[in-house]
Amino acid sequence: KQEVTQIPAALSVPEGENLVLNCSFTDSAIYNLQWFRQDPGKGLTSLLLIQSSQREQTSGRLNASLDKSSGRSTLYIAASQPGDSATYLCAVRVAGGGADGLTFGKGTHLIIQP
Amino acid sequence: NAGVTQTPKFRILKIGQSMTLQCTQDMNHNYMYWYRQDPGMGLKLIYYSVGAGITDKGEVPNGYNVSRSTTEDFPLRLELAAPSQTSVYFCASSYHPYEQYFGPGTRLTVT
Numbered sequence: 001k002q003e004v005t006q007i008p009a010a011l012s013v014p015e016g017e018n019l020v021l022n023c024s025f026t027d028s029a030i031y032n033l034q035w036f037r038q039d040p041g042k043g044l045t046s047l048l049l050i051q052s053s054q055r056e057q058t059s060g061r062l063n064a065s066l067d068k069s070s071g072r073s074t075l076y077i078a079a080s081q082p083g084d085s086a087t088y089l090c091a092v093r094v095a096g097g098g099a100d101g102l103t104f105g106k107g108t109h110l111i112i113q114p
Numbered sequence: 115n116a117g118v119t120q121t122p123k124f125r126i127l128k129i130g131q132s133m134t135l136q137c138t139q140d141m142n143h144n145y146m147y148w149y150r151q152d153p154g155m156g157l158k159l160i161y162y163s164v165g166a167g168i169t170d171k172g173e174v175p176n177g178y179n180v181s182r183s184t185t186e187d188f189p190l191r192l193e194l195a196a197p198s199q200t201s202v203y204f205c206a207s208s209y210h211p212y213e214q215y216f217g218p219g220t221r222l223t224v225t
Contacts, residue, residue, distance in 0.1 A: 004156070031211045032211065032212075032213075034213055034214065036216075042218065042219075043204060043216045043217055043218040043219050044157075044204065044206075044216040045216075046213050046214070046215065046216075049212065049213040089156065089157075091156075091157075093211065100145070100162055100164065100170075100210075101147050101149070101159035101162050101172050101173075102147075102149075102157070102159070102214060103156075103159075104149075104156030104157045104158075105156050106154065106155055106156045107156065
């Protein structure tokens with residue numbers, strides 16, 4: 001059974017710092033990996049999608065990498081801003097048999113101090 | 115495009131009552147999903163559908179039912195509500211195997 005772990009569970013940094021959020025998964029047989037942002041009491045906003053054949057994706061100040069063989073992904077946030085404060089969720093889509101949905105980690109709760 | 119819409123936003127049920135959570139998408143996506151999110155936890159897949167008339171169980175299907183009569187709609191039915199079903203429910207859709215788009219969620223309390 002696929003399991004997704006996110007480290008750290010919580011992170012608080014001053015504004016302007018570059019930071020890295022980590023995600024690991026136990027089964028490397030994935031279609032893709034998706035990073036989401038969730039604001040308190042809100043739905044999920046998709047940030048980046050990396051297909052299994054890709055190594056990284058970039059959107060603005062965000063860069064996500066994927067190392068499928070080692071079961072790891074990182075989300076790099078450059079020049080953090082208070083508006084980046086949210087919970088960041090990592091999710092993988094399994095390949096092959098079984099339920100065809102996303103398996104989520106528990107998230108990293110990020111606070112950017114002004 | 116409205117994307118994925120869910121109704122209601124909030125609901126309080128008494129134990130044993132039933133209700134249907136509505137989900138509609140206007141992106142012509144073939145895949146649709148229902149997830150639940152408990153406090154401090156990641157989302158867990160309840161049911162999913164790969165197209166009209168085709169549904170399948172996810173990780174936590176007990177106590178729920180779904181149907182998919184059209185491409186746009188994917189309602190989730192709770193029968194005989196229990197306190198363990200208190201959660202936030204998210205509907206999502208995708209054009210397989212690309213990224214999933216989520217609705218704003220339904221916050222359900224069973225007392």
